[in-house]
Amino acid sequence: xxxxxxxxxxxxxxxxxxxxVFLGEKIEEDVYYSSPIKDFKETDEALRVxxxxxxxxxxxxxxxxxxxxxxxEEIEVLVSGDIESLLQRLGFNKFMNVRKNRKLYxxxxxxxxxxxxxxxxxxxxxxLKSENKNDVEKIQNLFDVLFLDSExxxxxxxxxxxxxxxxxx
Numbered sequence: 728x729x730x731x732x733x734x735x736x737x738x739x740x741x742x743x744x745x746x747x748v749f750l751g752e753k754i755e756e757d758v759y760y761s762s763p764i765k766d767f768k769e770t771d772e773a774l775r776v777x778x779x780x781x782x783x784x785x786x787x788x789x790x791x792x793x794x795x796x797x798x799x800e801e802i803e804v805l806v807s808g809d810i811e812s813l814l815q816r817l818g819f820n821k822f823m824n825v826r827k828n829r830k831l832y833x834x835x836x837x838x839x840x841x842x843x844x845x846x847x848x849x850x851x852x853x854x855l856k857s858e859n860k861n862d863v864e865k866i867q868n869l870f871d872v873l874f875l876d877s878e879x880x881x882x883x884x885x886x887x888x889x890x891x892x893x894x895x896x
Contacts, residue, residue, distance in 0.1 A: 728866045730839070730875030731851035739873045740841075740851055747832035747839060755779040757825040758811065759883055763818030773883065774819065776810055783810055791879065798863065825882045837869065844882050846889055851875065 732740060756778040767773055773789035776783055776843055782805060789800035811821070825844065832839040840852040851873070853866050878885070 728864075728870060728877045728879075729842075729850050730870060730873070730878055732849040732851055736851075736874050742836055743839070743869075743873065744832055744841075747834040750831040750833055750838075752828070752830045753779050755827050755829055756829075757883075759820040759822045759825070760814055761822045765818075773881070774814075775807070776814075783807065785810060821885060823886065825886060827882070837866070842882075844886075847882060847885055850878070850882075 729735070736868055758776045758778070760774045760776075762768060762774065765772075773786075773788040775786050775788075777786060785804045785806045787800075787802045791799050815821075827842045827844040829839040829843075832841070836855060838856075840853045840854070842850045842852060843852060853869055855862050867877070880888075
């Protein structure tokens with residue numbers, strides 16, 4: 728789950744981060760692709776290549792599996808070579824780039840990501856690696872403590888909304 732950081736949530740988040748272990752910082756560049764055979768917007772799927780720390784990771788994201796969180800099937804493959812040319816030859820087209828500076832923390836059993844997303848601002852993303860669907864409640868409880876509202880839309884979706892606002896001006 729993720730939520731927008733604002734002046735009301737900043738102080739509480741800082742208190743949690745003081746109790747967390749800093750895991751590192753990295754820049755991530757995500758290149759999203761459209762499919763030649765289906766509309767990912769309609770199917771709630773995504774295909775991206777993430778560039779970070781000298782690696783390229785091809786990721787498929789399936790549809791969200793519940794109405795609360797962003798939980799979904801994800802398949803990630805470390806790739807090398809010119810993966811973008813391969814995808815384009817198969818009919819996939821570059822759709823949009825999402826760039827963020829990500830700071831990672833461990834807080835209890837949670838992984839916290841503080842993301843500064845170009846064009847959107849700062850967000851906190853909370854993950855809990857688990858197959859137990861009831862664990863979503865643990866994340867929701869942490870969100871309640873932080874006074875955060877859950878944002879189910881992806882950074883890609885939020886950037887598309889912002890882009891449409893700019894185009895309408």
